[in-house]
Amino acid sequence: xxxxxxxxxxxxxxxxxxxxxxxxxxxxxxxxxxxxxxxxxxxxxxxxxxxxxxxxxxxxxxxxxxxxxxxxxxxxxxxxxxxxxxxxxxxxxxxxxxxxxxxxxxxxxxxxxxxxxxxxxxxxxxxxxxxxxxxxxxxxxxxxxxxxxxxxxxxxxxxxxxxxxxxxxxxxxxxxxxxxxxxxxxxxxxxxxxxxxxxxxxxxxxxxxxxxxxxxxxxxxxxxxxxxxxxxxxxxxxxxxxxxxxx
Numbered sequence: 001x002x003x004x005x006x007x008x009x010x011x012x013x014x015x016x017x018x019x020x021x022x023x024x025x026x027x028x029x030x031x032x033x034x035x036x037x038x039x040x041x042x043x044x045x046x047x048x049x050x051x052x053x054x055x056x057x058x059x060x061x062x063x064x065x066x067x068x069x070x071x072x073x074x075x076x077x078x079x080x081x082x083x084x085x086x087x088x089x090x091x092x093x094x095x096x097x098x099x100x101x102x103x104x105x106x107x108x109x110x111x112x113x114x115x116x117x118x119x120x121x122x123x124x125x126x127x128x129x130x131x132x133x134x135x136x137x138x139x140x141x142x143x144x145x146x147x148x149x150x151x152x153x154x155x156x157x158x159x160x161x162x163x164x165x166x167x168x169x170x171x172x173x174x175x176x177x178x179x180x181x182x183x184x185x186x187x188x189x190x191x192x193x194x195x196x197x198x199x200x201x202x203x204x205x206x207x208x209x210x211x212x213x214x215x216x217x218x219x220x221x222x223x224x225x226x227x228x229x230x231x232x233x234x235x236x237x238x239x240x241x242x243x244x245x246x247x
Contacts, residue, residue, distance in 0.1 A: 004209065006209070006210065007205075007207055007210065008210055010022060010201075010205050010207045010210055011023040011026065011210070011214070013205070015204065016204060022201050022204075022205070025197045025200060025201060026194070026197055026198070026201070026214060026215070026218070028192065028197065029192060029193050029194040029195070029196060029197030029198070029215075030194050030218055030222075032111075032191065032192050032193040032194070032196075033180065033183050033184075033193040033194040033222070034180075034222065036111060036114055036115060036118065036183050036186060036191070036193060037118075037179050037180045037183045039115055039119075040114075040115050040118035040119040040122065040179055040183070041119075041122070041176060041179050042119075043115065043116075043119030043120070043123065044118070044119045044120075044121075044122035044123040044126055044175070044179065045123075045126065045172075046123075047119065047120060047123035047126075047127070048122070048123040048124070048125070048126025048127045048129070048130055049126070049127075049130055049161075051066045051069050051070060051123065051124070051127035051130075052066075052126065052127035052128065052129065052130025052131045052133075052134070053130060053131075053134065053156065053161065054066035055067060055070070055127065055128075055130075055131040056131055056134045056135060066127070069124065069127070070124045070127050070128060071124075072124070073120050073121050073123070073124035074121075074124040074125060074128075078117070078118075078121050078182055078185055079185050079188065081117050081120075081121055082113070082114065082117045082185055082186070082188065082189060083188075083189075085113045085116055085117045086110075086113045086117075086189045090102070106190065107191070107192065110186065110189050110190050110191035111186075111191055113189060113191075114183070114185075114186035114189065114191050118179060118182060118183060118186075121182070122175055122178070122179050122182070125175055126172065126175055129168045129171045129172065129175070130161075130164060130165075130168065132168070133163075133164030133165065133167045133168040134156075134160050134161065134164040136164070136167050137159070137160045137163045137164060137167075141159050141160070141163075142155055142159070142160065145158075145159050163239065165237070166237040166238065166239050167239065169230070169233065169234040169237055169238075170234060172230070173226075173227065173230035173231070173234065176226055176230060177223050177226055177227060180219065180222055180223055180226065181219065181223075187199065194215050194218060194219065195215060197215075198211040198212055198214070198215045199211075
């Protein structure tokens, strides 16, 4: 470290191919991280909302299937799941789907794999939060809905789920922050995201401290922006007397 030669101008040097600079690589990686994280977050919200709601229904078969989904994705390490999606699952696809996958540009197939893996992994965690949010809504409100002639489905969509979302907003903020950090595992299958670009920069320039200081700052910046936006949303949606609300 004492003999280390700092060189912050390395980011503005041309890459070996000469068609970009290293800062262009970092920006491309940042865009890859943001696109992957946000699209995976959307998938996680949809799947987590559905599975979490099914966990609360009184039908034991449906509830058990939803529980099995949650345990399957929650109990296996994310990195292992990523390798299963990338190396194992394609071998069990129908021939047509497998051919289509293998004929994709590598970047697309890597993105698709990472998107599915991150989205489903996070959805299992969100599903549990949705379940607890729905169960936190007082039973009296369900009884009142039934007394007014609402069906069970109507009670879910107009009473229980809207309140559950507002109750679990702080937990959803944490999951949103986690998905940005977890997106770095996509580098293990070659997807060009932020940490992948930093590794390439180090390989070509032998300037590891500059590379990792910058990507650390970028991860923090992205997470701070996400946190501020989500906190703003939490305040707008807060319910007085509940977890996020004032008493």
